[in-house]
Structures are given as C-alpha cells and as structure tokens.
Amino acid sequence: MGNEPIKRKLLSDEIAERILNDIKSGALLPGEKIISERELGEKYQVSRTVVRETLKGLIFGGTLEKRADGTYVRENFNEIISGPVKLILNSGDISVNELYQARIVLEMAIIKLTIVNATEEDFKNMKKYIDILEDKNSSKNEKISSFNESHRCIAEATHNNVISNVYKLIYQLLYKVPRAPLNVEESAKAHKEIYESICARDIKRAEAAILNHMKTVAGYFGIKKLFVDDWY
Numbered sequence: 001m002g003n004e005p006i007k008r009k010l011l012s013d014e015i016a017e018r019i020l021n022d023i024k025s026g027a028l029l030p031g032e033k034i035i036s037e038r039e040l041g042e043k044y045q046v047s048r049t050v051v052r053e054t055l056k057g058l059i060f061g062g063t064l065e066k067r068a069d070g071t072y073v074r075e076n077f078n079e080i081i082s083g084p085v086k087l088i089l090n091s092g093d094i095s096v097n098e099l100y101q102a103r104i105v106l107e108m109a110i111i112k113l114t115i116v117n118a119t120e121e122d123f124k125n126m127k128k129y130i131d132i133l134e135d136k137n138s139s140k141n142e143k144i145s146s147f148n149e150s151h152r153c154i155a156e157a158t159h160n161n162v163i164s165n166v167y168k169l170i171y172q173l174l175y176k177v178p179r180a181p182l183n184v185e186e187s188a189k190a191h192k193e194i195y196e197s198i199c200a201r202d203i204k205r206a207e208a209a210i211l212n213h214m215k216t217v218a219g220y221f222g223i224k225k226l227f228v229d230d231w232y
Helices: 011-025 037-044 048-060 077-089 096-117 120-134 140-156 161-174 184-199 203-220 227-231
Strands: 064-067 070-073
Touching (some): 011 037, 037 048, 096 140, 096 161, 096 184, 140 184, 184 203
Antiparallel strands (some): 064 070
C-alpha cells in the first residue's frame, strides 16, 4: 500500500480507493486483517475519524467485515454479488420469459465486452470446448456440457466479476426449467460461429451469431415471443 499523504478533499473516498486497489492487486488478500485505525491514520496522515468513516463505508458495501479483533477483507466476494440476486431470482415472481429476456440483454453486452477484453488465454479456454464439439467421439452429454462451459468462458472473458456471476446465476436457473430436447449439431455449429466471431473480434458478426443462437434456444424453452423478435 502506498504511503503518500492524502491531499484531496474527499479523504475517505481516496483512502477507500487505495484499499480497493490493494485488494484488486493482491496486496491485500481475502481474509486478511486490515492494520489498525491508528496505523491507517499514520500511514495516510489523516485523523482516526476519517479512517473510521472510510472503514464504515467499506464494511457497509461488503468489501470489509468487522470482527471481534479487528477489520478484515471479506473472504467470499461471490456471495456479496450473488446473494441479493439469488433472492430476486428465487422469489417466484419471475417468469421464464423475463429470465430469458434478461439473459439476452446480458448476452448482447457480454459478447461486446468479451471481444474488447478477451486475452489469448481466454481464446485457448474457449477453444477447448469447441474441440469437444467437433470431436466425433464426443458423447451427447459431453457436448451439452461443453455448451454450458463455453458460455461460462465467454462470460468470464469479460473480466468483469459482476457480469459473469450474475450471468451464471441466471443461466443456472434457466437450466432448471423444463424444455424440449435441443438439436446438438445445430447448437454445436452456433457455438463455433460465436467462438470464431469472438476470435476475429468482429462485433457485428458476433452479435448476429449470438442473436440467432438465442432465438433458437428460446424455442427449446417453449418461448414463442420475446422483445428480441423486433431486432430481426
């Protein structure tokens, strides 16, 4: 953590930003104890009142947690993201159509962000599942599993934890809904087209590929009409 004195007016925001950057960089690890309020005040040359305000905000936001012996970096960040979303998704007040509309909106955002942020390592991870789809010796179950993993890889290639975690929750919930059997070969071709368009970093091609795939998959769930129909 840097030792430069804080000079901005919003001192608590500046300290919070530095602590968050330390967590992102790995300088502070999940479950690690934060130094005392006195030490933080000395480090950043601010009062303990400002330090308390900073820590209070980070605790309220779920980044830190207060324990009997001090303040710690929260260990399970996925729960911070997924907890409230799970409550909404499992409330019983959401239809399959609503879930699928949410998925389409996310898929369209994800495909663009993935094209911008995906690394060579991400491409390699996606390719593993495309290879399974193209392997004549792969079983039907292996191919279906590869469909799921392919979508997970694409979402993770956004390098945005909020997006990838929310997407996985919606995806998991949709796959609990009864649906008609999918056409494995048709889905395999669609996934290959999506993969190739991402590798080419061709946003228009990728958007067309994902929309065509989503329209087909919607039929597996028995969904006949979505707002996405207006986009064709």
